[in-house]
Amino acid sequence: MTMDTFVFVANVSDLTPGSMKTVIISGGKSLALANVDGEFFAIDDTCTHEQCSLGTEGALDGSVVICGCHGANFDVTTGKVLALPAPTDVASYEVKIENGQVFVKL
Numbered sequence: 001m002t003m004d005t006f007v008f009v010a011n012v013s014d015l016t017p018g019s020m021k022t023v024i025i026s027g028g029k030s031l032a033l034a035n036v037d038g039e040f041f042a043i044d045d046t047c048t049h050e051q052c053s054l055g056t057e058g059a060l061d062g063s064v065v066i067c068g069c070h071g072a073n074f075d076v077t078t079g080k081v082l083a084l085p086a087p088t089d090v091a092s093y094e095v096k097i098e099n100g101q102v103f104v105k106l
């Protein structure tokens with residue numbers, strides 16, 4: 001049996017609805033954390049096209065992340081590519097909220 005590991009990434013108050021940011025977690029891994037109408041989602045921060053930071057350089061439109069470099073679109077709820085030029089999906093991670101804190105399952 002494997003233990004699920006949830007790590008703290010941010011406070012709920014750090015992100016207003018409609019906003020997104022890059023969070024660095026242990027091991028130097030970066031995630032893009034998004035608040036979509038009060039619901040939080042986490043995907044890998046690195047665009048699969050030319051490795052731009054989605055959370056820092058990208059924009060959030062509803063549940064769609066638009067890469068700031070060349071305009072690839074990802075669904076922040078699943079990590080799936082919705083528009084080129086990104087060739088592959090990014091990973092998405094389960095998120096839970098407890099006591100006003102956001103945790104991501106790795």
Ligand code: FES
Binds near residue numbers: 049068069071072
């Ligand atoms: S690096 Fe994201 S679209 Fe090019």
